[in-house]
Amino acid sequence: MPEAAVATFALVFPGIALILKERVSLFREWSTVIVCYAAGLILGNLGVLPDRVAGVLDGISTAAVALSIPLLLFSVDLSKWRSLAGRAGLSFALAGFSVALVSAAAVFLVRPAGAESWKLSGLLVGLYTGGTPNLAALKTALAVDQNLYLAVHASDIVLSAVYLFFVMTAAKPLLGRLLPAYSAAGVDEGEIRPPPARLGDF
Numbered sequence: 371m372p373e374a375a376v377a378t379f380a381l382v383f384p385g386i387a388l389i390l391k392e393r394v395s396l397f398r399e400w401s402t403v404i405v406c407y408a409a410g411l412i413l414g415n416l417g418v419l420p421d422r423v424a425g426v427l428d429g430i431s432t433a434a435v436a437l438s439i440p441l442l443l444f445s446v447d448l449s450k451w452r453s454l455a456g457r458a459g460l461s462f463a464l465a466g467f468s469v470a471l472v473s474a475a476a477v478f479l480v481r482p483a484g485a486e487s488w489k490l491s492g493l494l495v496g497l498y499t500g501g502t503p504n505l506a507a508l509k510t511a512l513a514v515d516q517n518l519y520l521a522v523h524a525s526d527i528v529l530s531a532v533y534l535f536f537v538m539t540a541a542k543p544l545l546g547r548l549l550p551a552y553s554a555a556g557v558d559e560g561e562i563r564p565p566p567a568r569l570g571d572f
Contacts, residue, residue: 373420373422373423373426376419376423376426376427377426377427377430379413380427380430381430383406383409384402384406387402387405387406387409388402390405391405403502403527404527407523407524407527424516428516431506431510432510434506435503435506435507435510438503438506439503439507442503462499465498465499466495466499469494469495469498469499470495473491473492473494473495474491476491476494477490477491486514486515486518489512489514489518490518490522492508492512493505493508493509493512493514493518493519493522494522496508497522497526502523505519505522505523505526
């Protein structure tokens with residue numbers, strides 16, 4: 371498969387995945403990111419891609435990161451920063467500190483696994499403080515090996531899926547035995563009633 375075809379596929383398929391998510395019920399149940407990863411894994415393991423394609427895909431990935439970060443910042447409402455900066459800033463600082471502390475401790479556990487363990491720690495800090503865009507940006511900034519980057523991202527997807535499954539199924543009954551029931555503004559959960567239906571709601 372020539373490089374041009376691979377580059378076209380890499381650029382066009384995410385858009386196709388978004389269209390399928392909107393129009394095909396089967397794809398609505400899956401994240402577009404997971405669909406793109408699955409397509410890439412399948413294509414990469416079919417043995418049809420030449421070795422020289424890696425440079426093309428790496429260039430596309432680098433350009434995508436450079437474009438995605440400004441696009442994310444364009445959607446930020448700077449006028450609300452002052453009202454949200456207090457507690458949100460404190461929460462982010464505590465989260466960042468905890469992630470950095472755990473990652474720094476973990477690097478000593480995985481250090482025998484390879485010389486790039488410090489890069490792994492940096493990737494995890496970026497991932498859990500800023501999400502996938504940070505992960506991709508740090509991969510480029512630290513010149514992380516492509517296989518290590520994919521392993522980190524794939525592990526995050528799998529472990530996050532397990533965690534979310536636990537949260538949506540068993541977490542509430544288990545944690546409900548330890549934590550008090552939620553109440554809104556001092557009103558017991560049993561006293562909360564939905565607002566009466568209006569004619570315009572139908």
